Amino acid sequence: MAKTILILAANPSDTHRLRLDQEVRDIQAGLERARRRDDFVLKQAWAVRPVDLRRAILDHKPAIVHFCGHGGGREGIALEDDSGNARLVSTEALAGLFALFASSVECVVLNACYSAVQAEAIAEHIPHVIGMSQAISDQAAMEFAVALYDGLAAGESAAFAYQLACNALQLAGIPEHQTPVLKSKSQSPQNS
Template sequence: MVTILFLAANPVDTISLRLDEELRAIDRKLRQSEFRDIFELEQQWAVRVSDLQEFLLRHKPHIVHFSGHGSQSSEIVFQDDSGYGRPVSVRALSSLFSTLKDNIRCVVLNACYSENQAQVIAQHIECVVGMSRAITDPAAISFASSFYQALGFGRSIKTAFELGCGQIDIEGLSEQDTPKLLTLRSDPRNISFQSPSDRALQPESGMQTKSCIRIRQVETDGEASLVESQARFITIGRAPKSTMKISDPQVSWEHGQIILMHGTYYYHHISNTSPTTVQRKGESYLLRPGKHEDFPLRNQDRLIIGNIKLVIEFDLIAEDKGYTTTSKKPENT
């Protein structure tokens, strides 16, 4: 599941913005998209400075979208306890994302003069969108709705950004050059939220795969459970909802996923802070934090996650148009 956290602030001493229309437009486009079932849109309104840490910790978003005002000094304007504007400095907001970056892959600052803020946040987050100057409500809404529509159809962040700017141009708003995409750590052409884990949730044409996977723990300093499953999608991490919950401080909340796709199991590395090592017949393959790599698994591979070693065992029987292949060697006849 991809969580989008929509943060909105329109202090009483600032010009009224059409933030509710922006949210409705985003929600409608996501609901009409191909991969709508993998997106969860969370919303928080009248966001105060004191709320920011709590909301990021509570929702653990993959995308953070701020809608509201920005100052000419590149400060995002939240609210104080009385509802009045409270600017947050570039340094303070950057520090927040540096600390709470574990799940976040994209930040959208849909606010005036937010480009400088985006540049600093991009030192910690893979993709950040900011506005180079003031942006009108119609342009902000057009950009956001098209951006998320593209993500919902499995397009990359780069393509989504270009379509968002293009929609502003199509509507004749003459602000298509205002949004800026900042990427210092990754190529936005290679980042989408329709990864192999999402494709695994879609029906496969022409192939039915029967499978059983067992994840067995050995040599551990923490706690984990034996998992045996016929599911196509298994999650690993400290989160209570994980298929395999691991109580180890070196393991991320959402650390990785095992996905069955087109007859092959893949390990999809999620963590932005901790690595995973795959061991296979005396060789080791390091999956680094923040790279979000997909690694094809073989029977008896071992995953080193934190202080825990997991042995992967599986049986696959893939049937395609009357032909059958299995993971076991055929007997001599």
């Protein structure tokens, strides 16, 4: 059975514009050309509000949840409110949500600035969680995400795909290769 990758995108109108559409397009293109493309199904939700987050996970039963958007460090990640403005969702709320889906979600990717705090909390429940230790540029976030899914769609483990994605930043001459951090439930935190 194919694993579902659920991409959740939020770029609230009161935050600076990110190229989330390009990130998702490039991930999709990589998955379509991958050797094991039939092993994955890509689902997307845009302008995600807290209710959409919950419903998307319930509806799609993903193995991998990928959030792309803005992070606020200890304050949480930025989803949208009903008006399209930023609504920070706390670390505790996110960890609590993923605790409920611990039997089905294998990996969470928080491709947002300062999201390592949330990654660490979510990793108490989910085997592999990737977050960002500091601000990350659009270019680095996109390069990292595409390479991560290239690795996963080639049949590699989450840890290998993470290392491959960090190396992709180095190969591209992007100095942010130490920004992504992998937190694993069964072992100590890693970074490149």
